[in-house]
Amino acid sequence: MSKLSVLSELWDFMKVRKKWWLLPIIFFLVILGGLIILTQGSALAPFIYAIF
Numbered sequence: 001m002s003k004l005s006v007l008s009e010l011w012d013f014m015k016v017r018k019k020w021w022l023l024p025i026i027f028f029l030v031i032l033g034g035l036i037i038l039t040q041g042s043a044l045a046p047f048i049y050a051i052f
């Protein structure tokens with residue numbers, strides 16, 4: 001199963017079931033995950049982890 005099909009199924013689920021409140025949660029999790037991945041090897045990482 002490709003990543004694109006998972007995103008497509010998630011979008012179809014939200015459209016059909018009217019679960020639009022999931023969109024901000026998913027957006028926040030993606031941003032947080034990207035922030036952790038990007039700062040993992042940098043000197044900024046301890047400050048980011050201290051915030052959360």
